[in-house]
Amino acid sequence: MNRRWLAVPLLLFVGMAAMLYRGLYLDPAELPSALIGKPFPAFALTSLSGQPLGREALLGRPALVNVWGTWCVACREEHPTLARLARQGVVIHGINYKDDTAAATQWLRTLHNPYQVNVSDPQGTLGLDLGVYGAPETFLIDAQGVIRYKHVGIVDDHVWQRELAPRYQALVSEPAP
Amino acid sequence: MRAFWLVLALMWAGMAQAAIETYGFDNDVQRARFAALTRELRCPKCQNQDLADSNAPIAADLRREIHRLMVEGNSDEQVITYLVDRYGEFVRYKPAFEARTWVLWLGPGVFLLVGGVIGYRLLRRRSPLAVTLTDAEQARLAHVLKGTEDD
Numbered sequence: 001m002n003r004r005w006l007a008v009p010l011l012l013f014v015g016m017a018a019m020l021y022r023g024l025y026l027d028p029a030e031l032p033s034a035l036i037g038k039p040f041p042a043f044a045l046t047s048l049s050g051q052p053l054g055r056e057a058l059l060g061r062p063a064l065v066n067v068w069g070t071w072c073v074a075c076r077e078e079h080p081t082l083a084r085l086a087r088q089g090v091v092i093h094g095i096n097y098k099d100d101t102a103a104a105t106q107w108l109r110t111l112h113n114p115y116q117v118n119v120s121d122p123q124g125t126l127g128l129d130l131g132v133y134g135a136p137e138t139f140l141i142d143a144q145g146v147i148r149y150k151h152v153g154i155v156d157d158h159v160w161q162r163e164l165a166p167r168y169q170a171l172v173s174e175p176a177p
Numbered sequence: 178m179r180a181f182w183l184v185l186a187l188m189w190a191g192m193a194q195a196a197i198e199t200y201g202f203d204n205d206v207q208r209a210r211f212a213a214l215t216r217e218l219r220c221p222k223c224q225n226q227d228l229a230d231s232n233a234p235i236a237a238d239l240r241r242e243i244h245r246l247m248v249e250g251n252s253d254e255q256v257i258t259y260l261v262d263r264y265g266e267f268v269r270y271k272p273a274f275e276a277r278t279w280v281l282w283l284g285p286g287v288f289l290l291v292g293g294v295i296g297y298r299l300l301r302r303r304s305p306l307a308v309t310l311t312d313a314e315q316a317r318l319a320h321v322l323k324g325t326e327d328d
Contacts, residue, residue: 005295005298005299008291008295009292009295012288012291028224031221031264031265031267032265032267033265034261034262034263034264034265034266035263098234124238128238128239128242128263129263130263131221131263131264131265133221133222133235133264134222134235
């Protein structure tokens with residue numbers, strides 16, 4: 001009589017229950033980005049005002065790259081946070097994703113423009129290369145243009161303080177190579 | 178009431194129309210490959226739908242992109258790699274066998290094996306029913322089984 005075997009289903013059950021319990025608190029909409037640690041993709045697009053822009057325009061300093069659009073309700077919600085961070089000196093670039101240029105220009109004029117460089121991506125081609133599946137998405141890139149982190153969803157004070165600020169500060173204080 | 182049904186019918190019409198896109202293919206093999214690929218790849222936004230099934234704008238973009246890549250002569254593997262490079266292993270319903278996914282692939286087999294072993298041992302351990310019949314009962318049983326009992 002080997003009663004130890006009877007404990008195996010119990011252990012399996014406890015293990016699975018623990019995993020499923022943990023699963024309750026995971027957000028399935030948050031996908032790990034395939035691009036972390038990879039260079040920001042090259043692109044040949046224009047700014048909202050029509051100047052040609054490439055990847056180099058985003059380099060030089062660590063920055064947040066925010067994917068936004070006027071059609072995106074959540075982008076309006078996070079806009080005040082971005083504006084405040086920009087005033088505090090955080091470098092923020094924008095990618096105007098699948099949007100109408102006139103509407104985007106109007107939005108920036110009325111709501112404050114937190115972006116240093118704003119790439120217009122009307123066809124979503126850069127968005128595709130970035131693996132964007134829903135705005136807003138915010139990438140953190142270092143001075144060399146390597147993607148270090150990605151946040152999907154609204155950037156609010158909580159997200160900034162908990163997820164982005166420590167990483168951004170670490171990049172800023174990284175000695176230049 | 179009639180207006181209600183009309184509105185409902187119109188809503189359905191909109192939904193039905195949304196999924197219709199026309200892609201030109203050189204041959205039926207390509208068409209079949211496209212259908213298979215869009216079924217095997219997952220929409221990143223609406224996570225429980227494949228790309229063929231989803232009406233999300235991102236799914237439409239990715240279908241268009243897959244069509245473009247195919248027309249440009251990329252193989253199925255190249256198309257999948259292209260999407261995985263951007264959206265991660267997540268977009269595949271059949272992820273590659275690697276360090277992060279081996280549990281997913283082998284888990285069911287391991288569970289079946291463990292369950293089978295436990296079940297087998299439990300069943301074998303159970304002692305067979307020890308019933309002994311008297312000679313008279315034995316004789317009656319034989320009668321019953323033959324169907325010749327008449328009392």
